Amino acid sequence: MNKTVNQKGWLFVAPVVLLVAFNALIPLMTVVNYSVQETFGDNLFFWAGLRWFVDILASPRFHDSLVRQLIFTFSILLIEVPLGVAVALAMPRKGIGVSVCLVFMAMPLLIPWNVVGSMWNIFALPDIGFLGWALNAIGIDYNFTQDPVDAWFTLIFMDVWHWTSLVVLLAYAGLVAIPDDYYQAAKIDGARPWAVFRYIQLPKMRRVLTIAVLLRFMDSFNIYTEPFVLTGGGPGNSTTLLSIDLVKIALGQFDLGPAAAMSLIYFLVILLSSWIFYTLMMRGEES
Amino acid sequence: MARITLSKLRHSYFPVPYKEEHWALKQLDLEWEDGGAYALLGPSGCGKTTLLNIISGLLVPTEGQILFDGKDVSHLPPEKRQIAQVFQFPVVYDTMTVRDNLAFPLRNRRVPEAEIAERVREIAEMTDLTPTLGNRASHLTADGKQKISLGRGLVRTDVNAILFDEPLTVIDPHLKFRLRAKLKELQQRIALTMIYVTHDQTEALTFADRVVVMNMGEVVQIGTPSDLFDRPHHTFVGHFIGSPGMNVLPCAIDNGKAVVAGHVIETANRISKDAALTEVGVRPEFVSLASQGLEARIVRVSDAGRFRIVSTECAAGPVKLLAGDDIEIPADGARLRFDPANTRIYADGWLAGSEADR
Structure with a gap:
């Protein structure tokens, strides 16, 4: 078959290019533009070069937010991935139970993020929220609005509640795709449940788990709405994650230049980490 | 090593079977001799995989018993039965090397490492896997993977029987032949009971000493490949085995003899009892063109290489016959002769009279 060479293809791609340009490229370029300038009122702009980048990278405030962000992201990954896999393993494989479980699992994912934040805020309030009230009633001194440890506990608990389902659904999809033959062969080979998990289920879930870890990594790194509604970054700065800090600088202080520089650094951190993650997790696949 | 006996076995996938159709496996009594090469042959959905899974212990039969050397194992789990099974889709443990795959069943049974190494070496040699022992199992071709599955069964010293569930389905045609030859060779060398499930008659007839047709x-019949060909006990066996399959024509009965379209057909057996449906069965190999006999019209002649398949139509239905290159095929009407020694009467599908010993 001969392929005709012509430029018609561009016409078909053009709408998407335009769309992406308007919702991603142009805003991103605007941010790049801001990041190298100093802004004043009355639309006054002055060239600032790389000053904001140097400032941000050297600022303790950014370091603290980044460290908090990393602690948050790795904590929730360490909890959500094993927990998600465990729940997926425990879910039924056939019968009415499957649909019931899937619906229950999907529910937290369908709730708007700010509603999740509000729900947990009220749920955890020490005086009127059920969780806060119950913890205090059994003798645990708990107040997430004043104690940083309590705030972190609540924040991580909320994220686990909200997002473990995603890992469960992905892991479950991986599990049900394993043909019965594997389980039967393992039975005949005398494999115990741990060996079945280690040598059949885990390797077969590898791909979906890679996706799950990547998604949770990126999403948790970007998280804004829920912690903003729950703690607003407090008490003090104790739960101020990167995105919350960014909004404080950009909209609270209207420092567009530093905020833009920080956004770009933030963006590059996510991009780089995701790439490293992906490369590491896929390396086993090829060797 | 063991003799496997199935006694009054029945199985249904319905929790409470109350109709004849609910039984995936109708009542069955079977004996598998120690060291025999068996094939379970039948069309898809005939219950052969069900039977295999019952023997290996993956399924517990609804009724009846499975005995290994007279010992009831009906309720033992697969790992306690000393059975190996090779599945339709090759099962390998992807993250392990070929060596670890072969060692896996032994490690699970806590065999000493030194002994494992020795066994694995021996089995790898037998299955031609030695050059790939250090490779990741996921990198092998389908036939290599199937050899690993087989090797995991052979490596165990305690195995009573190896069961194969259509093991060549996903293997490329040119490798199928090689792997099948390998299986046969191994079977003869180690004299292990092997039960081979397939819907492919060539596979069954070339592998097995005895074929169980379901x-x-x-x-419906248990016999050597030539039994199945020469003396089908059921019209199904006649149809299913042989290419083209046996001709089956409805017939009337007169004095215990078959009458097809007014012609008395000489047969090897007689019918003594009444039956709702009586038929005459004759393989195309035993039909010839003659100067007298059943009248037929020639519909089509197709060349099959060494012979030609002649499709004819007689008053009672289509009849196929094989004709050598030297035989002249008349253009219009022909007359057919059925070889009496190889023509039989079937009553309600089953071979009639005393010749059948079911």
Whole structure:
């Protein structure tokens, strides 16, 4: 078959290019533009070069937010991935139970993020929220609005509640795709449940788990709405994650230049980490 | 090593079977001799995989018993039965090397490492896997993977029987032949009971000493490949085995003899009892063109290489016959002769009279 060479293809791609340009490229370029300038009122702009980048990278405030962000992201990954896999393993494989479980699992994912934040805020309030009230009633001194440890506990608990389902659904999809033959062969080979998990289920879930870890990594790194509604970054700065800090600088202080520089650094951190993650997790696949 | 006996076995996938159709496996009594090469042959859905899974212990039969050397194992789990099974889709443990795959069943049974190494070496040699022992199992071709599955069964010293569930389905045609030859060779060398499930008659007839033909959850005939060909006990066996299959024509009965379209057909057996449906069965190999006999019209002649398949139509239905290159095929009407020694009467599908010993 001969392929005709012509430029018609561009016409078909053009709408998407335009769309992406308007919702991603142009805003991103605007941010790049801001990041190298100093802004004043009355639309006054002055060239600032790389000053904001140097400032941000050297600022303790950014370091603290980044460290908090990393602690948050790795904590929730360490909890959500094993927990998600465990729940997926425990879910039924056939019968009415499957649909019931899937619906229950999907529910937290369908709730708007700010509603999740509000729900947990009220749920955890020490005086009127059920969780806060119950913890205090059994003798645990708990107040997430004043104690940083309590705030972190609540924040991580909320994220686990909200997002473990995603890992469960992905892991479950991986599990049900394993043909019965594997389980039967393992039975005949005398494999115990741990060996079945280690040598059949885990390797077969590898791909979906890679996706799950990547998604949770990126999403948790970007998280804004829920912690903003729950703690607003407090008490003090104790739960101020990167995105919350960014909004404080950009909209609270209207420092567009530093905020833009920080956004770009933030963006590059996510991009780089995701790439490293992906490369590491896929390396086993090829060797 | 053991003799496997199935006694009054029945199985249904319905929790409470109350109709005949609910039984995936109708009542069955079978004996598998120690060291025999068996094939379970039948169309898809005839119950052969069900039977295999019952023997290996993956399924517990609804009724009846499975005995290994007279010992009841009906309720033992697969790992306690000393059975190996090779599945339709090759099962390998992807993250392990070929060596670790072969060692896996032994490690699970806590065999000493030194002994494992020795066994694995021996089995790898037998299955031609030695050059790939250090490779990741996921990198092998389908036939290599199937050899690993087989090797995991052979590596165990305690195995009573190896069961194969259509093991060549996903293997490329040119490798199929090689792997099948390998299986046969291994079977003869180690004299292990092997039960081979397939719907492919060539596979069954070339692999097995004895073939068990199943249809609709029931065993219709057990015999050597030549038994099945020469003396089909059921019209199904006649159809299913042989290419083209046996000709089956409805017939009337007069004095225990078959009458097809007014012609008395000489047969090897006689019918003594009444039956709702009586038929005459004759393989195309035993039909010839003659100067007198059943009148037929020639419909089509197709060349099959060494011979030609002649499709004819007589008053009672289509009849195929094989004709050598030297035989002249008349253009219009012909007359057919059935070889009496190889023509039989079937009553309600089953071979009639005393010749059948079921």
